[in-house]
Amino acid sequence: MRRLYANKPDFETQFTRIVEDRRESDDSVERDVRDILERVRAGGDEALRDLTMRFDKHALTAELTSWRISADQTKAAYDFLEPEVKRALDLAAERIRAYHEGQKPEDRDYRDEKNVRLGARWSAVEAAGMYVPGGRAAYPSSLLMNAIPAKVAGVERLVVTTPTPHGEMNALMLAAAHICGVDEIWRVGGAQAVAALAYGTTRIKPVDVITGPGNAWVAEAKRQLFGVVGIDMVAGPSEILVIADEENDPDWIAADLLSQAEHDPDSQSILITDSAAYAAAVEDAVDVLLAQLSTRMTARESWENHGVVIVVEDLAAEAPALANRLAAEHVELAIADPEAMFAQIKHAGSVFLGRNTPEAVGDYVAGPNHVLPTGRRARFASGLSVLDFMKRTSFIELDEKSLKDIGPAAAALAEVEGLPAHARSVTVRL
Amino acid sequence: MRRLYANKPDFETQFTRIVEDRRESDDSVERDVRDILERVRAGGDEALRDLTMRFDKHALTAELTSWRISADQTKAAYDFLEPEVKRALDLAAERIRAYHEGQKPEDRDYRDEKNVRLGARWSAVEAAGMYVPGGRAAYPSSLLMNAIPAKVAGVERLVVTTPTPHGEMNALMLAAAHICGVDEIWRVGGAQAVAALAYGTTRIKPVDVITGPGNAWVAEAKRQLFGVVGIDMVAGPSEILVIADEENDPDWIAADLLSQAEHDPDSQSILITDSAAYAAAVEDAVDVLLAQLSTRMTARESWENHGVVIVVEDLAAEAPALANRLAAEHVELAIADPEAMFAQIKHAGSVFLGRNTPEAVGDYVAGPNHVLPTGRRARFASGLSVLDFMKRTSFIELDEKSLKDIGPAAAALAEVEGLPAHARSVTVRL
The missing domain is CATH 3.40.50.1980 (Nitrogenase molybdenum iron protein domain)
Known part of the structure; x- marks a missing residue:
């Protein structure tokens, strides 16, 4: 686990390394x-x-x-x-x-x-x-x-x-x-x-x-x-970003972080908070909980190798930009009023709003899909949906008059593109 | 160009060959x-x-x-x-x-x-x-x-x-x-x-x-x-399926067929009609128009190698099933009342309804996108759209009461899946 402070001079370098870290294997299969x-x-x-x-x-x-x-x-x-x-x-x-x-x-x-x-x-x-x-x-x-x-x-x-x-x-x-x-x-x-x-x-x-x-x-x-x-989209190891202020019970946040860590040694859990004391309390709670988990081998490996705790000075001002760069699969906003921050989160697979929404409810019973883009793919990809099993057929119908109206422009463009049969298929009807 | 008759005994074999024909190169690049x-x-x-x-x-x-x-x-x-x-x-x-x-x-x-x-x-x-x-x-x-x-x-x-x-x-x-x-x-x-x-x-x-x-x-x-x-979707050579009865001017349909053929030697143009005499008239019109086109080298190669004319006995009864197996990029319904047939076309990139809608208007000025699935991909893929440049973030918000309501089910499932930290992130809040 690494602890980073946003106000330290090397923060940008270290954070960029986390953003660019690829936890996916290049297995030559x-x-x-x-x-x-x-x-x-x-x-x-x-x-x-x-x-x-x-x-x-x-x-x-x-x-x-x-x-x-x-x-x-x-x-x-x-x-x-x-x-x-x-x-x-x-x-x-x-x-x-x-x-x-x-x-x-x-x-x-x-x-x-x-x-x-x-x-x-x-x-x-x-x-x-x-x-x-x-x-x-x-x-x-x-x-x-x-x-x-x-x-x-x-x-x-x-x-x-x-x-x-x-x-x-x-x-x-x-x-x-x-x-x-x-x-x-x-x-x-x-x-x-x-x-x-x-x-x-x-x-x-x-x-x-x-x-x-x-x-x-x-x-x-x-x-x-x-x-x-x-x-569907290529899927990599799971990940969670928890943005939490010090009003949260450290045990709750520790459980949320470990709920990703226990999936896979390559999973990643990141906490952003605005209090170094609170960060330490969560880290302690993680250690206590780790010892109790039947999945501790996996969870510990993930947390030790990929876990990150970032301490910022002002959550509202700093967390959204960091979250957008991470474009995480799961983002928890464990703060009193998550709405304003949610409006600034542009890239995320799924967002869990408020202190009473642990990510695990989304894995099972909330309703939205838990197949979500990983590895920063939330920049361009979405969770699995009904649309992945459907396709769209467009259609066009012209009559004599509307063909006269817009057809000549089509023919003109076909001519400049060097496609005379395209042009002919319009002009022969005019 | 091949002429097929749907009532001949070898039709199924020949048609299947056309459906399965891959016009895409396996260039080992x-x-x-x-x-x-x-x-x-x-x-x-x-x-x-x-x-x-x-x-x-x-x-x-x-x-x-x-x-x-x-x-x-x-x-x-x-x-x-x-x-x-x-x-x-x-x-x-x-x-x-x-x-x-x-x-x-x-x-x-x-x-x-x-x-x-x-x-x-x-x-x-x-x-x-x-x-x-x-x-x-x-x-x-x-x-x-x-x-x-x-x-x-x-x-x-x-x-x-x-x-x-x-x-x-x-x-x-x-x-x-x-x-x-x-x-x-x-x-x-x-x-x-x-x-x-x-x-x-x-x-x-x-x-x-x-x-x-x-x-x-x-x-x-x-x-x-x-x-x-x-x-976006992998794109192969362009293709058109024209379903036309004998009421169409053969010159119109010939131009439509060649408007795909002129794109690429691997493009494919298919006509389904219900009259052998009309099929012959279109084939003649194709030969006449071919001689006039500056793109004749390409168009002729495509038409000779990949062009298909299929004569059926009953367009309304037979064409939709053939069209669905071909799942063509472009489908023209050059018939008097295209609506009933359109309702039966399940797999197509874009459909052009009626005699006054040559495919070329869709290439340029109609409005729908001309980047469409080729090579039978209309079975599962759609034309390019605004959605290809957007992504969706789902979100969930529970309060104490709703977490009490659905949380236990999430915890139960997490336990049977062997993910105790998932379960803990719910139960610790209850």
């Missing part, structure tokens, strides 16, 4: 992934079988159940949930659905003052694929956050691929898939699963959009397949 | 581009100087004018335009602006039934870069179509890079840049220009989003930099 994609493209289900045995030690046999998890299985997993967890997942799904319903875009269809009819019509993609990781990053909440926007968009066929190493399935994931109405679940993982979703195989029909988190191989596969299908 | 990006990242302006001399034979010297085209120069280029071209460009800009103004998204800010405040706020990216090619694909209309949505979005700094081979500038492009209010124009091209926009150099400050057409090197550079910056 590119060639491996390219090989895997090509193998699946050429070899289809046979290639999936070989790669799944090799990487997941799971045998895809003649039995369909070895390939696919059935609706009966997901229903059973849901029914088997503890009541408290079931209620929590149901509440989360309901609130996520309600929030995303409000994202559905409106069509346009109008005639302008020249009587040209113009518009745009939105429609859902036909099929969406979602990668669901095994292992540490396997969160049922992520399945909800990816699947529900797709279903709200109107996607007819929602396909999950997930590795089942040594044949083991994740019951929570299955329950979440049941809640979301996932249509197909295939027991394949890694870059090979992404390839199957994009290119299709005999068993797995191709999809149009692929979302969902994954390891470096999965991320690279999506990157390479961008254009063959639509993909 | 990947390693070259990777090298160039790395050179610019490490070497900055020095690397730009070397690469620009090598690829464009243009010397970037100590004189700023060798690097940058000034506002005076673009103004002069605009003033020097022929009156007809000036009027046409002004009309195009005005209509494009008006259409894109209607794309600006609305913010959300509401309290739900549990008194949780939720919302989303849109804001423009700070800086956008636009690649403007030299040579054949250098269209001032493309500059309008890329720059105006960025300005409508509210982008403060709009940067163009364009090669000036042997020092030569394209006056039309400069005039278009003047109309759009482009803020900076840098005389660099190729992958090196894209690298400069993404990473920044001493002279060229980095941008957040890069759009605009380019050759295979430029496209690959954008692909590799996706995630460092936002980019």
Whole structure:
């Protein structure tokens, strides 16, 4: 953990280093992934079988159940949930659905003052694929956050691929898939699963959009397949920026900082406050809480290597500019009146307003999506939304009169661009 | 050109081949581009100087004018335009602006039934870069179509890079840049220009989003930099699908087909009609018009290699399903009542309704964007829009009571996901 003081002469240098720090690995998995994609493209289900045995030690046999998890299985997993967890997942799904319903875009269809009819019509993609990781990053909440926007968009066929190493399935994931109405679940993982979703195989029909988190191989596969299908934004390690004054209980803020740190050793937690004494109190509270966490190995590594505490003199005057340079995935404004500062925060994935809004409520039950831009991408990217599963078709309708009106200008521009058939397609109608 | 009959037994095989035909080259420019990006990242302006001399034979010297085209120069280029071209460009800009103004998204800010405040706020990216090619694909209309949505979005700094081979500038492009209010124009091209926009150099400050057409090197550079910056969709050769009955003048439809064919030898023009006699008449008209075009070399190569004429028995019954499988960039519905068929077209970049709406009006003056998804990407992608230059920040605000209400569910889910600090950040506040 580093403590920085905004009024020290070397602050700008140190802060710039934090802004520019890349916590994403440049794993050179590119060639491996390219090989895997090509193998699946050429070899289809046979290639999936070989790669799944090799990487997941799971045998895809003649039995369909070895390939696919059935609706009966997901229903059973849901029914088997503890009541408290079931209620929590149901509440989360309901609130996520309600929030995303409000994202559905409106069509346009109008005639302008020249009587040209113009518009745009939105429609859902036909099929969406979602990668669901095994292992540490396997969160049922992520399945909800990816699947529900797709279903709200109107996607007819929602396909999950997930590795089942040594044949083991994740019951929570299955329950979440049941809640979301996932249509197909295939027991394949890694870059090979992404390839199957994009290119299709005999068993797995191709999809149009692929979302969902994954390891470096999965991320690279999506990157390479961008254009063959639509993909969501590249995702790096999670991060939080907490802007807090000394009126906050240090234990609350320590928990917020560690809630990011426990995700991954490369996660980053940053506190900006206006009191060196308060900063020290939070640091102490972090140490106390760290000792209690079952995730302390990860959380400590993240906090020690990437944690930052910045002490400024005037939160209102200094914090927004620093926040905009960091363009963090999550920004908590743990201050009495967050509204004025929020108005100055231009770049952030999601903002949590006031002292009673820990970031974790946004991970699960608040409603907005928790798939958010990381690594300063909030400068140009947004959280996952219904729009990621829809596309827009524009349309134009002219009649004889409006073509006479604006057509000649089109023909003139086509001529100067050296495109005579373009010009001709207008003039021949005049 | 191939003629297909929908009632022939081999139609499905032949049509599938057309749907799956990839007209995009798999140029292995990947390693070259990777090298160039790395050179610019490490070497900055020095690397730009070397690469620009090598690829464009243009010397970037100590004189700023060798690097940058000034506002005076673009103004002069605009003033020097022929009156007809000036009027046409002004009309195009005005209509494009008006259409894109209607794309600006609305913010959300509401309290739900549990008194949780939720919302989303849109804001423009700070800086956008636009690649403007030299040579054949250098269209001032493309500059309008890329720059105006960025300005409508509210982008403060709009940067163009364009090669000036042997020092030569394209006056039309400069005039278009003047109309759009482009803020900076840098005389660099190729992958090196894209690298400069993404990473920044001493002279060229980095941008957040890069759009605009380019050759295979430029496209690959954008692909590799996706995630460092936002980019628009990968673009392949242009394509048009014309659905026309025999009531259309064959000369009109021939011109429409060739207006795509003249773009590029890899462009594709497809006609679906319900009369073999009419198909033959259009083919004859194409041959006649081809002989008259200054672009006949390109247009003929495209038409001969990629042109398709499909004769069906019943347009209304058969054309929409074929159109949806092709998911073409441009779809013309040259029929008496296009509305019913339009309702069945699910996948298309842009649709041109009725006999008086040649696609070329959409390229220039109608208003909707002409940067559209190609190569069947209309299944999942949309035309360029104001949204490509904006991003959304979600926000959440709870008070003590609403945290008590939904917080426990978040804590329960955090516990089953094995994230105790997440749970703690909620429970410590309860």
